[in-house]
Amino acid sequence: MNAIDLLITRQSTPQLIAPSPDKTDLELILTAGMRVPDHAGLLPFHFTVVQNEGLTKLSDIFVQAIKPSTTDQAKLDKTAKMPFRAPLIVVVSTQYQRHDKVPKHEQLITAGCCVHAMQMASVALGYGAMWRTGDLSLNDHVKHALSIDLHEDIVGFLYIGTQAKSLPLKPTKLYDDRVSYL
Numbered sequence: 001m002n003a004i005d006l007l008i009t010r011q012s013t014p015q016l017i018a019p020s021p022d023k024t025d026l027e028l029i030l031t032a033g034m035r036v037p038d039h040a041g042l043l044p045f046h047f048t049v050v051q052n053e054g055l056t057k058l059s060d061i062f063v064q065a066i067k068p069s070t071t072d073q074a075k076l077d078k079t080a081k082m083p084f085r086a087p088l089i090v091v092v093s094t095q096y097q098r099h100d101k102v103p104k105h106e107q108l109i110t111a112g113c114c115v116h117a118m119q120m121a122s123v124a125l126g127y128g129a130m131w132r133t134g135d136l137s138l139n140d141h142v143k144h145a146l147s148i149d150l151h152e153d154i155v156g157f158l159y160i161g162t163q164a165k166s167l168p169l170k171p172t173k174l175y176d177d178r179v180s181y182l
Contacts, residue, residue, distance in 0.1 A: 006120060006123060006124055007120070010119075010123065011167070011169065011170050012119075012130045012131065013129060013163050013167065014085070014130050015085075015128075015163070015164035015165060016085060016086035016128050016129075016159055016160065016161030016162065016164060017086075017087065017162050017163075017164045018087045018161060018162065019161070019162055020051060020087035020088035020127070020160055021122070021125065021127060025125050025127075026049070026088070028121060028125065029090070029121045029122055029125070029160070030047060030090075031121075032117045032118055032120065032121035033045075033047060033090075033092070033115075033117050033118040033121075034114075035117060036110055036113035036114050036116075036117050037110060037113060038110050039101070039102045039106055039110070040099055040101065040102050042097040042099060042107060042110075043095070043097075044094055044095050044096055044097050044107035044108075044110055044111060045093065045095055045107075045110065045111040045114050045155070046092070046093050046094075046095050046148070047090050047091070047092055047114070048091040048093070048146055048147075048148075049088070049089075050088070050089040050090070050091060051088045051089070055083045055084055055087075055089070056083075058083040059079075059080045059081070059083045059084065061141070061142055061145040061146070062079045062080065062082055062083065062136055063076055063079055063080050064141060064145070065136060065139045065141040066079050066135075066139075079136075082136075085159055086130070086159035086160055086161040087160075088159075088161060089157050089158065089160070090115075090118060090157075090158040090160065091154060091157055091158075092111055092115045092118075092155045092156050092158060093111070093143075093146070093148045093152050093153065093155060094107060094108060094111045094152045094153045094155060095152060096151070096152065108153060108155065111153070111155040112155050112156070114155070115131050115155055115156040115158050116131070118158055118160075119158060122158075122160045127160055127163075128161060128162060128163035128164075129159060129160045130158075130159040131156045131157075131158055131159075132156060132158075132159060133154075133155075133156050133157070136154075136157075137153075137154040137155075137156065137157065138154070142154065
């Protein structure tokens with residue numbers, strides 16, 4: 001698959017199973033995340049790799065995060081299963097740097113580009129990937145448990161693994177009403 005085909009056929013893969021990327025492939029995926037546009041080279045991001053017993057730890061973190069707001073056992077059970085939707089997760093968070101010319105929002109975009117680049121690298125290597133966010137990405141308990149400072153943002157949970165089943169290609173979204181020319 002060439003680069004253009006990769007970009008114009010990109011879609012998320014929600015059902016992921018083992019195998020996940022091996023050490024060499026994971027290094028390539030992380031390296032792709034390091035190649036994103038980064039004004040002033042601030043590296044305003046951090047990657048937390050979650051796999052094996054880490055998935056169980058993340059499950060416990062998620063459940064503890066929602067316990068103060070629910071006693072609904074079905075919701076607790078569903079939350080506990082979330083990390084097991086893939087054999088590997090890369091949590092991408094910000095590490096904002098003070099800089100006169102690079103505002104916080106630009107650094108957030110850079111971290112978001114990391115998630116996208118790593119998702120594309122995963123697909124290029126033959127894996128499926130799904131970028132997820134949601135309430136848990138905003139949760140202070142989750143941040144604290146993952147050693148992420150509370151003033152930082154979790155930009156996404158990038159789930160990576162092998163596609164459980166082949167998916168039909170989603171229709172291409174048309175850009176006609178999203179473009180203007182000056």
